[in-house]
Amino acid sequence: MLNGIGMGVRVVCPYCGFGCNLLIDPKSRRVKPYPGEPNRGKLCPKGLYALEHVFSKDRLKHPLKKEGESFRRISWEKAISEISTKLKEIIEDYGPGSIAFIASSKVTNEENYLIQKIARLLGTNNVDNCARLCHESSVHALKLTLGDGVQTNPYSDLERFGAIMIWGYNPAETHPVVMQYILGAKRRGGKIIVIDIRETLTMRFADYRLVIKPGTDITLANAIMNVIIEGNLYNKEFVESRTTGFSEIRMGVKKYTPEYAEKVTGVPAELIREVAEVFAKAGSGAIMWGMGITQQISGVENVLALVDIALLLGYFGEKGGLYPMRGQNNVQGAAYMGTLSEFLPGYIPLSDSKFRRKVAKMWGVEDLPTERGFYLTEYWDAILKGDLKALYIVGENPAVSDANALKVRKALTKLDLLVVQDLFLTKTARFAHYILPAAAFCEKEGSYMNSERRIQWSFKVCDPPGESKPDWEILVMLARALGLKGFDYSKVEDITREYFKLFPALRNRSIEELKARGIIIPAPRLYVDSFNTHDGKARFVAVEQIMPWEEPNGEYPLILTTVRLINHYNTGEMTRRSPSLAKMSGESVVFISREDAREYGIEDGDYVIVETRRGSLRLKAKIAKIQKGVIAIPFHFDANLLTNDALNKAGTPEFKFSAARIRKI
Ligand code: SF4
16 A cells, blocks of 8 residues: 555654654554665654654644734634735835745655745745754765765665764764664674764764764874875775876875874874774775764865765775765755755756756746845844844744854844744744644655655644644645745645656656655665766865864863754754653753763762853753763753854854853852
């Protein structure tokens, strides 16, 4: 059966970007893992308890309008009419550049497609999604070197590789189900190398564990390349035939000897040598990375250095792959559907006039705006300066998820119009003028794209509560009220069919195939024969160590970083309303080393104040295996009141490095 009836209704997990399928029995509401790809009969606790938040008593059930300090219920007709009238007035008074949209990495491809279509038809590219906060650094680096900003190989390839390097990424807690693939490689004799700033759960499964000083990733990567080049361990045939810029890399990494790198990174020179040799001699290998790499001021350069390692060894196609592992369940789809302020759908640059006009023609207009919109991380200063007057947010919670969250909250109070579509009265929704109640993942149909670029259909299990509606239906109502043409969709598949027309890889594929099996686009394995660059060759880009934006000093002597917990997701609005998950994780903590705890007179379980230049938090201290001088806070609570909003080249804040201090209360 297409929708898995018999086994249960097949639904895409609403949490991480791995993209597990759940089988839900609508009557008993029991959740079972789907036996096929990608999860192969496995689920992590978040997937198993994925229905609990859906039936929370906190669900929004009616449109709400702010009156004074509280909200009053209004009808859908009135809400949409008032919102569209206000938007039109703002555009008339200040121009289309004064409005902005935040799309959602949790809603379907169809819904993301509509959000950017509305924004662009209104005349602005101010449409962005939370990829800006996580993997936009990867997109910029991968596009520059290889041609596409995406994961190169399917998960199933991981099992075949001779070595897997896991860098700034803790899959055992972030994407627990991917561990079966990683451990599959290990069972076949593959070597697992883990590089992180603390002893993560993933490190327990590693053959090589490298605990690195925060912010020194480029030095370590360059030292690994130094060993590979000096030892003649690189793949000469691949480098000569399929890359450009090798001499730049050879020169660039010369000074990064393992001994030099030991002083900078804290990783022993002998271990750097051994790991470089093991990875190079494995014959095939993957590099997987996460936010530990991308959420730094050097995020783009960090990824460039990892790509350089893979290029030196020719680890592409059958021989290896690059895995920028996505956080939220549809962050890949949201980006692919065009909800990035510098790209049209498919990551096509705004400057590609042929594609831009093709999209415009499909939407019934001559052309679309060409100027890059604000990055989502630039919205807050733009609002405070008066350049942005209206913000429309679908399913995101920037008052908690964005760096320097106090500044974000201040900006949210300055808007002439703030609309939030969501399941719950989130911290962001509290600032809204209008709140529109949205359906949860299992109360609607549509497609999602996981980290391996697999588009999967998610079927409907039950009706949404009260008057809440699927996001796409709300967006269609809004577009029609705004007088936009081309929104005469009667079912969600009409939107799917429209986005299929945009991508050559989907031109000869059918929605039936998508519903039955899912489709990986453009192909499961990229770059088998050629890279997606003008000459078909990949480009080495040498990078130098870049220092973090703010360094610890006498006033703020510690380095604060943010981490994830297995039982929580993003800003915790869903998982905290899931009793089984909330029980497992409880309140927010700060992880501190035994040495630092002793120095500050802190015992495990004591309450402490953690402060940075941006704010302070009261937290429970937890003594953990983390290096001296570094403290870590799970980002699911209010950690971003403390984090640094300095942006890297891709517009991603330096969440992973803030100078901080701690004191016992
Ligand atoms: Fe859901 Fe990710 Fe857990 Fe799979 S690994 S069940 S997709 S949260």
